[in-house]
Amino acid sequence: MLQQIYPAPHHDYEFELNKDMHFAAAHYIPHEDAGDCQNVHGHTYFANITIGGNELDDSGFLINFKHIKTLIHKRFDHSLLNKDNRFSDKESMNFPTTEAVAKAVWEIVQEHLDTLEHQPRCLQVFLRETPTSYVIYRPKKGRVS
Numbered sequence: 001m002l003q004q005i006y007p008a009p010h011h012d013y014e015f016e017l018n019k020d021m022h023f024a025a026a027h028y029i030p031h032e033d034a035g036d037c038q039n040v041h042g043h044t045y046f047a048n049i050t051i052g053g054n055e056l057d058d059s060g061f062l063i064n065f066k067h068i069k070t071l072i073h074k075r076f077d078h079s080l081l082n083k084d085n086r087f088s089d090k091e092s093m094n095f096p097t098t099e100a101v102a103k104a105v106w107e108i109v110q111e112h113l114d115t116l117e118h119q120p121r122c123l124q125v126f127l128r129e130t131p132t133s134y135v136i137y138r139p140k141k142g143r144v145s
């Protein structure tokens with residue numbers, strides 16, 4: 001697993017947890033500006049997900065590391081991202097670009113956190129698509145889900 005230091009989000013939470021993971025997925029970007037990326041091709045994505053909170057659950061966890069991995073890895077690993085219902089070939093905001101995938105990862109994680117009584121928050125998703133390209137998604141202030 002790639003080890004690296006990520007740009008850190010600002011927050012006042014007592015606890016900050018980070019989960020790293022890889023997933024292999026194919027995609028294509030249905031726009032002429034994407035050049036060769038209009039053709040189906042694959043990446044081994046690398047994600048770092050940052051979660052903050054002040055309270056722990058009954059297990060003493062802010063969130064079980066395994067649960068975060070399951071949410072994302074199970075859904076996207078060995079998939080064609082364009083076929084996932086989070087993405088669309090019709091609206092450019094929802095093409096499976098690195099930007100849109102980072103935002104989708106945040107939404108999936110935060111939707112799960114919203115079901116937990118102790119209310120942890122997903123503060124940042126760092127998503128690397130290639131050795132030279134990555135995106136960071138941070139929710140706007142006040143965004144709950």
Ligand SMILES: Nc1nc2c(c(=O)[nH]1)N=C([C@H](O)[C@H](O)COP(=O)(O)OP(=O)(O)OP(=O)(O)O)CN2
Nearest residue numbers: 029034037041043096097098099129130131132133
């Ligand atoms: N802002 C974005 N630009 C591009 C995206 C994207 O999701 N957001 N995606 C692509 C392609 O899908 C491609 O897979 C990645 O592009 P790129 O970083 O150019 O890939 P390379 O490995 O060829 O980069 P080099 O640094 O030239 O080796 C394109 N743009």
Ligand SMILES: [Zn+2]
Nearest residue numbers: 027037041043
């Ligand atoms: Zn690509």
